[in-house]
Amino acid sequence: MRKIATAAAGLSLALGAGLAVAPSAEAATPCPSGAVCIRETNGTILNKNIFYSYGAHNLSNVTGVRVMVNNQTGGAGFQICRGYNGTNCYPVVRYVGEYAPYDMTPINSVVLVR
DSSP states (O other): OHHHHHHHHHHHHHHHTTOOOOOOSSOOOOOOTTOEEEEOTTSOOOGGGEEOSSEEEEOSSOOSEEEEEEOOSTTOEEEEESSTTSOSBOOOBOOOEEOOOEEOTTOOEEEEEO
8 A cells, every 4th residue: 555655646746746857868759739648668659659539548558667748738638547447547737748757557547638
């Protein structure tokens, strides 16, 4: 239980504070305007991990440490969730840009919010 609470607190601090990280030395694939993306460990973004529409998006085979990128416009945000279909979610974050790397292994969905 302590490990879960520590992880949640770390995510809340990292995402809530809007801490951005620079891309790796290799050129990272850009996240398209209006989307939320999950960057692979090598800096690329797979088509299946680019989300445009509001609501819940279930993840498949997204494990390990990844970088979330919010490139939505108009103040839109996102949540990462432990459950499928947008359940058991962390707070909404609205900072535009890249977030600190986070272990996505226990994360099963991403929710885009207005």
